[in-house]
Amino acid sequence: MSAPEPSRLAYVPFVSVANMMRLMHRIGVTEMICGIATCIEEDFRRWELFDKIPRVASHSLEGVIELMPTSDGEVYGFKYVNGHPKNTRDGLQTVTAFGLLADVHTGYPVLLSEMTLLTALRTAATSALVAKYLAPQGADTMALIGNGAQSEFQALAMKALCGVTRLRLYDIDRAATAKVMRNLTDRGFDLIACDTAEAAVEGAQIITTCTADKQNATILTDNLVGAGVHINAIGGDCPGKTELHRDILSRADVFVEYPPQTRIEGEIQQMPDDFPVTEMWQVINGTAPGRRDAGQITLFDGVGFATEDFSALRYLRGKLHDTGLYDALDMIADPDDPRDLFGMVQRASGTTA
Numbered sequence: 001m002s003a004p005e006p007s008r009l010a011y012v013p014f015v016s017v018a019n020m021m022r023l024m025h026r027i028g029v030t031e032m033i034c035g036i037a038t039c040i041e042e043d044f045r046r047w048e049l050f051d052k053i054p055r056v057a058s059h060s061l062e063g064v065i066e067l068m069p070t071s072d073g074e075v076y077g078f079k080y081v082n083g084h085p086k087n088t089r090d091g092l093q094t095v096t097a098f099g100l101l102a103d104v105h106t107g108y109p110v111l112l113s114e115m116t117l118l119t120a121l122r123t124a125a126t127s128a129l130v131a132k133y134l135a136p137q138g139a140d141t142m143a144l145i146g147n148g149a150q151s152e153f154q155a156l157a158m159k160a161l162c163g164v165t166r167l168r169l170y171d172i173d174r175a176a177t178a179k180v181m182r183n184l185t186d187r188g189f190d191l192i193a194c195d196t197a198e199a200a201v202e203g204a205q206i207i208t209t210c211t212a213d214k215q216n217a218t219i220l221t222d223n224l225v226g227a228g229v230h231i232n233a234i235g236g237d238c239p240g241k242t243e244l245h246r247d248i249l250s251r252a253d254v255f256v257e258y259p260p261q262t263r264i265e266g267e268i269q270q271m272p273d274d275f276p277v278t279e280m281w282q283v284i285n286g287t288a289p290g291r292r293d294a295g296q297i298t299l300f301d302g303v304g305f306a307t308e309d310f311s312a313l314r315y316l317r318g319k320l321h322d323t324g325l326y327d328a329l330d331m332i333a334d335p336d337d338p339r340d341l342f343g344m345v346q347r348a349s350g351t352t353a
């Protein structure tokens, strides 16, 4: 599989993990995060155009498998994603994903891509885009609690979009923190490894929690959250899987992507159904206030929404032509006579052996 055949509509561009990594090297991780953040921001501004439903989740004792569909009326997209916190113990990723875009007018797929890496990029882009609107002015220090697969991407995004240059790192597994220290050497950060979450939040204007544990954990207690802080809580993203003590939610102004999904999956699952939240798309298009004053605690209860994956895939699709970093995948049966599917099989006799 290599060169695409543009004349064959049915050949679907496919971005493999290897090609995604080539793209990340060619364009640069930070530049990709910034480009995806721009697409996410554009799509939040045209929020009302999109089909929206809470993602479709299939839960098991150990994890969850989810489908995340949306459409802007021209292009349809979905992502398949899993969340299995115990996986790392067996040498597997907690989160893996792949996704697809299709032409609404024909229903034909126009892009299939790996999305494990793309999800890390889009999650970081979303976090930093939100922080750009909500974090206190001049924030340069972030506590990064949970130093797994998402963490370096979160750090790079917060540096590029918000100016964070000091990271206070904490993970229950010291090896995870050591890995982040190694990976982010020479990336322009002042890196401080901390022994507790309490130590990590000292002097931080932004607190990111991206831990993985399939339970109602308490990564942050109320006494750890000072006035004026912005919390970027992205690890609580499933029923029964949260990171913050509920007292923090009572003191903070809570911002979400899509309330019907966040009320099921986010930190606010701990609160009554009518708990007040602000939707980020409204902050971005200027119809709802973001940060009002320096003492306010802002909390992004981020669970990841389908439009963000759509935006990331849209960004990726825009890079294919110039880079050629894709394969042409023969995944749609497309006979010359559309009603002669059977004949296509017959004519292939002897050519498919």
Ligand code: NAD
Residues within 6 Å of the ligand: 083, 085, 088, 094, 095, 119, 123, 145, 146, 147, 148, 149, 150, 151, 170, 171, 172, 173, 176, 210, 211, 212, 213, 217, 219, 234, 235, 236, 237, 302, 303, 304, 305
């Ligand atoms: P990961 O398993 O690679 O890393 C999680 C890290 O959290 C591990 O290093 C683990 O040791 C650490 N940890 C667990 N409990 C902790 C605790 N009590 N205190 C400090 N550290 C603790 O997972 P990942 O891929 O980095 O994902 C992190 C979380 O983010 C997961 O829960 C995942 O489901 C979630 N996630 C959310 C989004 C979103 O859009 N909101 C997107 C991707 C992943």
